[in-house]
Amino acid sequence: MSVLLQQLANGVVQGALIALIALGYTMVYGIIQLINFAHGEVFMVSSYGGLATFTLLPDDLKKSPAVALPLMFLGGIVIAVIVAVIMERFAYRPLRNAPRLAPLITALGVSVFLQEAVRVWYPNATSNLPYPKVFPEGSLSLGPINVPWTGVLLVVLSVGLSVILQTYINQSRMGRAMRATAQDPDTAKLMGVNPDRVIVLTFIIGAALAGVAGVMFGGYLNNINIDMGFQNGIFAFTAAVLGGVGSIRGAVIGAFIIGLIKTLAGQYMPGGTQYDYVWIFVVLILVLVFRPQGLFGEPERVRA
């Protein structure tokens, strides 16, 4: 029983991380029907951005978490946003009217490029890098469950930010413009919405969330590597699909489900942790085949 509870807690923390990334996938897909394959790499880059910010801080600031931590988040988010904006402007925008295969292949290229760029140009990025110890230490113990404080923070941030995002999209003017563009870009344009601005903003919001996730990832797990983007990106994508691509609520719930599948399958399914990824992929395939619109999505529109 205690194992089950502990694994549930682990799953929730992993789900919280995946949720932050999945939001970026789901928003971009909702608006321009692009699987931004490189979004996982934006998350990875932001993690290195946060680390680089810390490395560049003067020594006395490094010692005070109250200053260093917000700066690291800022650094991570800024880097993620810059990368995402450049990516949108130069890789995806020119292909907006191209056959659908083209942007997907481009996204693949961006993904490989970003990963390699970090490996080659970030000092010592060929191996895992330790993350600075500026995050709250210790862990929360609730009976048999033991969750590090960083994990708790991750869950709080993830849920909080998704609620804020949901509210923003539902109630702000820009949010309305986003929804309008997602539904019908041409009509939205006629109504005075600038689609380019909406799309860039979507990328920026997605990247900022990935930036938070990137820095929290380092804080929670104490180490980062260049492959983290690909792996977690796939999980996040699966979560977005599971929840119904385009749905904010769906992405978050899907992410928690994926987190739980990973830990529970590792614990209870045959093959154990060796096959926990396989189960996630199996779920992905099953969802795509039997309920392609996901748990909360609308049936896929037919697009020419």
Next chain:
Amino acid sequence: MSTSTVSTPSVSSSAEQRSTLAPLGKPFAAVGGVLGIVAALLPWVTFALKDGNWPDKSTLQFFDAPFSLTGFRWHVLLLGVFILVAAFAPVPSKGRVVRALGWGLAVVSFINGAYITVKGGGLGAITAIDGDFAFGSIVGLVGGVLAILAGYGIGIAPVGVWKTKVSTPVAYLVLLVSFAAVLYAVAAMLTTGGVGSSNPYAGAIFLSFLGFAGGVLAALSGVGYVRWISALSEQHRVFSVIVLLVCALALPFTDAGNEYWMTVAANIGIYAATAIGLNIVVGLAGLLDLGYVAFMGIGAVMAANFSGAAAANFGITLPFPVAAVVSAVVAGIFGAIVGSPTLRVRGDYLAIVTLAFGEIFTRSAQNNIGGLTNGSNAIPGIPPLSLFGAEFNKSFSIGAVKLPAGVLYYVLIVLLVAAVMTVFANLKFSRIGRAWIAIREDEDAARAMGIRTGKVKILAFLIGATLAGLAGAVFAHKNGTVSYESFKFLESVTLLAAVILGGMGSIPGAVLGAALLFVLPEKLRDFEDYRLMIFGLALILIMRFRPVGLIPDAHRRAEMIERADENAEEAHVEAKKA
């Protein structure tokens, strides 16, 4: 489709260029050509570089011995002469030709100049230092740029059209000579810069050669020669295929006929065969498969287990042809299984399903699923092939000619590629092929026209996977070991890059793509660390500027460019070169 939005600005700017440059066309070409010749005669480097002298006696040495120009200086001289000839002789589509040659000259000069500058540690190496001067690369570059501008000045007319009604013997002769020239060029390309690490400048020599060959080829294409040849070979299809096959089989007799290049060529062949299989799925049916290399892996694992290696997991040993067929069939069955979600899943989602399948394969293989793959220990010691008493990994003699080791693998793989190409070509022009293309264009319309899309799509996966499985079986014996590490996601990306680079749906394109992706890293050791990064960048740039690939499939080409005019297409080529 995409092209109209992309290229509108370039069209207008090239039109402007033409108007201001028009009167300067021929003079620029003349100066450019002369500068090319001069550049060949000038020294290129001002001092002996640390890693040894720059090739072709270009360090502080003028052209002092007639007829002894070699290597890139010879190429620069040729390009200069060609530019002059093209500018003043009655050549069809003069502007294109001059421009192409100009690009060749500029690229060769730039590459040599840039390498020398970097290796020499400063611009002093290609200008003047300590009273010595060497302006070769700068003069060549200026000449090249002038010739490019001259090309625009003269005007970019449509590609020349040649009479295609020639008598059969003449056509045969022309084809024979042309394909032999291709063979020579391929052999020269492989051997240029030398084998191994003996030459520290191998990368520069190779790139420079590529610049020269590319310039000349583009010029020939501009004149209309390439189109003419392809029209002739279309007319005499059987003859061309035979000649091409003979040329490919003749490669071992050229300078490239050593063990190393035979190994590389065989590896290229294996990946080319796989890439052609992928091309059926991606290029013809328009279904993006991101886990394709798994089918090759399945084929390889099957063949390895039937090979009689000590580590094989099946108690029985099958002769290679049987094992190959079994591997192909098993891979094909998996292909059909993986393809079955296509009944319900479309487009991007399907790509993700295939990616998930690929990951499942790697994971399972790593964990030695069912005791089939030996997990991380791999299946080593797979015996080399031997047929009719000839062991494939040993050297081999025909009469007095001793051929290098690995040549039999090369021959086997050339035949394999030829067979796969035949399958592909026949499918492409068959009912099924047309159905695939229809699905690629518009699945709903295809269905409305009575195509049973589900069945046809699964067939695409099945055939693609079968070919990959066959290639995997050869791969297992060629390399002697099968490890899950050879079949990871990045390999799938590499294969996809090969298909896209060469041109989706194009048969020679897949072969060219696979060849480039294998030969370039071999040659460009200087950029070793950047290999994958350049891959990624290449995917982005190709999608942006030339989505049809290097050798576009005729149908695909028509469809991608239909709305843009000829100039817009030129702008693509242009931007890609830049």
Next chain:
Amino acid sequence: MRKHSVKSAAIVGAALLVLAACGSNKNESSGNNGGSCDTSKGTLTVGVVAPLSGNLSALGIGIKQSAELAVDEANKKCTVKGYKLTVSAQDDEANPAKGAQAATKLSTDPNVIGVVGTLNSSVAQTVQPILRDKKIPQVSPANTNPTLTRGNDFLTAPKRQFDNYFRVCTTDDLQGPYAANYLVEKAGKKKIAIITDGKTYGEGLAAELSKQVAKKGGTIVGSEKVGEKDTDFSGVISKIKALAPEAVYYGGEYPVAGPLSKQMASAGLNVPLMGGDGIFDGKFIELGGKEGDLATSVGAPTESLATAKAFVDAYKAKFGKEDYAAYGAFSYDAANAIIGALAATLNGGDWAEGKREDMLTNVGKYSGSGATGEVKFDQYGDSTNKVLTVYQVTSGKWKDVQTGTFSG
């Protein structure tokens, strides 16, 4: 306008031609200088096959640069009379097919007298036969899979597999059991959980360890796998924790082991983590390795070896950084074994194809004292250096706690 341009073009062209004609006609100077040694007989090459690009490039580059250091020193000391030595490093991308290509490239070069490599055992499997056919000695700094030298039945019926294959590192069937003895007998940990990364190295170590643990009366309470690129191990740790192990043995390398140890502690699983030489690295502690964690490593502790310190200093002097990685010192020793054997083979004479057989014999007979201790090969090509040391993390540093040889 147009005429004018042609004329001016002609003038410029002519002027340039004249300019070209007036220049001094210098001959090329030879830029070659081989130092103070006699290098009149030419150049011989030590090949390196290792992953120089991709994820494992840090290890591969460490191997390459350490071999370069050995060759450099040999050139300075004129170890091989009459010849200049160079290194030709080929990238295998950690891919067996590319490894075969790299090996073929080296084997067709008549100047290659030996090859240092590979990193991955799976790549070694394709490289071995290619180099054997050309009688080129291969000395691996990093392959620990016992089957490479002694075949599938390496414990019961060892049989030499390739007469050209040697290695300076130890094999899993020594290191694993040695660790098992320490854990069960010395540290008194009877219940041991195993985590591996699924790669040859870690799997081999863990398999050999489990056998020995059972022999000594301990039990393996559970066995789990993590991906080599994973970063979050909470699932695995919770699973293991429920089994209440007294120690965790990790088969793999430090990039995973460090974070794993740290996450174990924060999940409340406060037992030591032990690993092989793959985790014996300062980075392990940096990445979260905690006090009390253990590692085995080959040879006696570095501080007691002057040669090891000399290697580290020389490497730092040449490359500026200490990035020789896990297998640098082994690679240095491997290159030196090849160079030493070459010197013995030539003995002042000329290199010839016919000497390849002698070369193999001489590598087999080589004996020297290297950066990892004594370098010598047994009848299978394995290192005879069977001294192993157990280290423990003590106040943020690895400290040796036991040195000895494995004896059942």
